[in-house]
Amino acid sequence: MSRSRLGARLTPYLLVLPGWLWLVVFFVVPTFVMLSVSTQTGDIVSGFQQTFHWRTYVDGWNQYHTQFIRSIVYGLITTLLCLVIAYPVAYWIAFRGGAHKSSLLFLILLPFFVSFVIRTQSWNFILSDNGMLLSALKNWGLVSQDFHILATAPAVIGGLTYNFLPFMVLPIYVGLERLDPALLEAAADLYGSKTATFRKVVLPLSMPGVFAGVLLTFVPAAADYVNAAILGGARTTMIGNVIQTEYFTNLDYPKASALSFILMAALLLGVFAYARVLGTEDVLDVAAR
Amino acid sequence: MDVVKTPQQAAVTVEPPPGEPVPAIELVKIAKTFSSRRGIVTAVDAIDLVIGEGEFFSLLGPSGCGKTTTLRMIGGFEEPTEGQILLYGDDVVGVPPNHRDVNMVFQSYALFPHMSVFENVAFGLRRKAVSKAETKARVGDMLDLVQLDGKSDRRPRELSGGQQQRVALARALVNRPRALLLDEPLAALDLKLRQAMQLELKRIQREVGITFVFVTHDQNEALTMSDRLVVMNAGRIEQLGSPREVYEHPRTRFVAGFIGTSNLITGRVRAMDGSTALLEAAADECLVVPEAASAGAGVGRDLDVTVRPEKIVISEDRPGSGRCAIRGRVAEVVYLGTSTQYAVATAGGTELSVFVQNASDADDIAGRGADVWLSWRPDHSLALVTTQPAPAESRSDLSGGNQ
Numbered sequence: 019m020s021r022s023r024l025g026a027r028l029t030p031y032l033l034v035l036p037g038w039l040w041l042v043v044f045f046v047v048p049t050f051v052m053l054s055v056s057t058q059t060g061d062i063v064s065g066f067q068q069t070f071h072w073r074t075y076v077d078g079w080n081q082y083h084t085q086f087i088r089s090i091v092y093g094l095i096t097t098l099l100c101l102v103i104a105y106p107v108a109y110w111i112a113f114r115g116g117a118h119k120s121s122l123l124f125l126i127l128l129p130f131f132v133s134f135v136i137r138t139q140s141w142n143f144i145l146s147d148n149g150m151l152l153s154a155l156k157n158w159g160l161v162s163q164d165f166h167i168l169a170t171a172p173a174v175i176g177g178l179t180y181n182f183l184p185f186m187v188l189p190i191y192v193g194l195e196r197l198d199p200a201l202l203e204a205a206a207d208l209y210g211s212k213t214a215t216f217r218k219v220v221l222p223l224s225m226p227g228v229f230a231g232v233l234l235t236f237v238p239a240a241a242d243y244v245n246a247a248i249l250g251g252a253r254t255t256m257i258g259n260v261i262q263t264e265y266f267t268n269l270d271y272p273k274a275s276a277l278s279f280i281l282m283a284a285l286l287l288g289v290f291a292y293a294r295v296l297g298t299e300d301v302l303d304v305a306a307r
Numbered sequence: 308m309d310v311v312k313t314p315q316q317a318a319v320t321v322e323p324p325p326g327e328p329v330p331a332i333e334l335v336k337i338a339k340t341f342s343s344r345r346g347i348v349t350a351v352d353a354i355d356l357v358i359g360e361g362e363f364f365s366l367l368g369p370s371g372c373g374k375t376t377t378l379r380m381i382g383g384f385e386e387p388t389e390g391q392i393l394l395y396g397d398d399v400v401g402v403p404p405n406h407r408d409v410n411m412v413f414q415s416y417a418l419f420p421h422m423s424v425f426e427n428v429a430f431g432l433r434r435k436a437v438s439k440a441e442t443k444a445r446v447g448d449m450l451d452l453v454q455l456d457g458k459s460d461r462r463p464r465e466l467s468g469g470q471q472q473r474v475a476l477a478r479a480l481v482n483r484p485r486a487l488l489l490d491e492p493l494a495a496l497d498l499k500l501r502q503a504m505q506l507e508l509k510r511i512q513r514e515v516g517i518t519f520v521f522v523t524h525d526q527n528e529a530l531t532m533s534d535r536l537v538v539m540n541a542g543r544i545e546q547l548g549s550p551r552e553v554y555e556h557p558r559t560r561f562v563a564g565f566i567g568t569s570n571l572i573t574g575r576v577r578a579m580d581g582s583t584a585l586l587e588a589a590a591d592e593c594l595v596v597p598e599a600a601s602a603g604a605g606v607g608r609d610l611d612v613t614v615r616p617e618k619i620v621i622s623e624d625r626p627g628s629g630r631c632a633i634r635g636r637v638a639e640v641v642y643l644g645t646s647t648q649y650a651v652a653t654a655g656g657t658e659l660s661v662f663v664q665n666a667s668d669a670d671d672i673a674g675r676g677a678d679v680w681l682s683w684r685p686d687h688s689l690a691l692v693t694t695q696p697a698p699a700e701s702r703s704d705l706s707g708g709n710q
């Protein structure tokens with residue numbers, strides 16, 4: 019009797035156990051290992067010793083703050099561009115898609131069945147100085163011979179925008195899709211013009227989707243290194259590329275770990291601030307409906 | 308009320324009878340067909356309707372008969388395939404909802420979840436650029452009227468179903484529309500609350516004096532609340548009248564069946580005496596149906612007759628002459644508190660229901676299996692028009708058109 023009662027009380031915990039285990043094994047443990055590594059000193063040949071050398075953080079920031087700031091700026095611009103492109107697309111599919119909604123969504127996702135790196139590499143082919151786009155434009159004399167797109171900020175930001183667009187489209191679409199059509203009719207019934215209906219009803223009620231889309235886009239975009247590596251140059255290096263180089267090329271594990279921590283802290287702070295400013299309660303209230 | 312008409316208006320306006328005001332809403336042969344994958348569905352089939360100013364008017368009918376579609380056409384959410392919709396004499400077909408001077412209470416209420424009660428109610432006034440002070444005053448008055456004062460800062464989801472319903476009502480009424488359209492507004496409420504809201508709605512309608520067009524599938528609701536109502540079936544109007552007329556004198560078999568418990572007797576007409584029909588029956592039985600000629604009765608033809616269960620008297624002995632009387636056997640007795648319901652099988656093979664009030668001096672009249680006489684005053688025999696249209700299912704499968 020009491021055994022089965024105990025069992026009943028334990029069941030919920032047992033059910034979330036795999037989730038917790040996952041989190042501990044793949045997030046908590048690596049985080050602590052990384053934290054520990056970040057304060058060690060030494061080198062790959064003679065080995066690393068724990069010396070609680072926090073100075074690495076200060077050095078890392080001093081050395082690479084340009085790349086940090088650039089990553090944040092690229093991430094923000096990418097998020098903004100994604101939002102501007104994704105909202106109308108999601109709106110159109112949700113309200114005008116009719117019976118083809120699923121097919122249209124599938125079309126949006128279709129390029130993303132190809133590997134991230136291959137996809138980005140093919141943009142490299144298209145945009146390279148002798149690639150199909152620029153050579154054609156140069157032949158026609160539309161741009162000067164030394165004009166180039168690769169290795170510029172627009173190329174990297176363009177790549178990021180392209181690659182993270184679905185992360186913005188999908189949550190906004192979901193938000194718009196489940197909007198009760200009767201609300202739009204009610205707004206029209208109450209003398210709301212199309213614009214007023216959009217501003218007062220559709221937009222506010224789609225904010226939870228926008229909120230989720232911004233998070234899903236900004237965080238991976240700011241931390242990305244593939245786009246900068248393939249489409250960028252020396253002056254568009256992002257912090258992700260720095261960490262990669264420190265880790266795999268310079269084998270400076272402590273510095274790579276410290277930089278990762280700074281990035282993580284910056285992103286978490288940004289996300290919390292964003293949530294506070296946008297009045298999560300309202301946003302989440304509507305989302306919880 | 309004198310109405311000055313421009314020639315242009317006169318062109319689209321059906322001339323009202325002299326001396327009578329222009330009706331609030333007039334539907335002229337409106338029809339609506341939807342094309343869906345299953346073919347063309349005729350939701351509304353050439354309806355004519357005139358609704359007076361200040362009337363509480365109901366559209367009553369079973370699910371799928373076209374009530375919502377009719378209402379949505381008046382509101383501007385659907386455009387009729389054919390016909391005219393006149394609002395105080397103006398043809399509004401093609402005018403979008405935000406430019407129509409009617410407001411709707413949606414079945415799901417459709418309250419804006421991200422706005423407070425106040426903001427919900429103020430929505431229409433803000434769109435019409437009513438001043439801040441006036442908006443505040445009018446919303447306040449309206450919330451008083453629906454007894455929601457003090458709740459203006461709540462969000463819709465913090466309110467009960469009944470309160471949400473009042474917000475929906477206030478949100479529409481605050482705009483002082485020329486007509487209020489209500490699509491089964493009480494359907495989501497439980498029985499007690501629904502009955503309370505029925506009275507409440509009537510009170511509010513009397514207070515504001517606005518024309519209400521009320522859609523319901525619940526005949527009790529329609530009978531309780533309406534000044535007049537139409538009974539709809541398969542996109543058409545079966546009968547128009549006051550609740551009393553429709554209940555006491557159902558015109559068709561469908562109406563008799565839909566409103567109240569109906570007893571249907573079908574018999575062959577043996578003779579006609581003026582407009583009164585005499586139905587074939589056993590020698591000592593008597594089935595007289597007055598005013599049957601207008602229902603299309605003729606000698607040798609079948610006639611449908613209905614008698615309301617509460618008009619029938621059960622007795623052991625044959626009642627005196629001058630009453631309709633038929634024999635039957637009690638098949639079921641159901642005690643209902645204030646009354647007892649008997650199901651009596653007649654010799655003709657039909658089963659009639661009879662309600663007997665449980666008065667203090669009444670004994671049990673008859674038990675199950677007893678042979679009894681059923682009798683009623685001849686003027687309670689109602690001849691029914693046999694309607695030609697087939698049921699909705701078969702109609703919608705046809706390739707459209709009204710044949």
Ligand SMILES: Nc1ncnc2c1ncn2[C@@H]1O[C@H](COP(=O)(O)OP(=O)(O)O)[C@@H](O)[C@H]1O
Nearest residue numbers: 341343348350369370371372373374375376377
């Ligand atoms: N948008 C639509 N598309 C296709 N058929 C519809 C549409 N709206 C209503 N109908 C059909 O029209 C008929 C009447 O519907 P409706 O007016 O909603 O009936 P009610 O409100 O009386 O239940 C039904 O057969 C319904 O299936």
Ligand SMILES: [Mg+2]
Nearest residue numbers: 371374375376
């Ligand atoms: Mg309906």
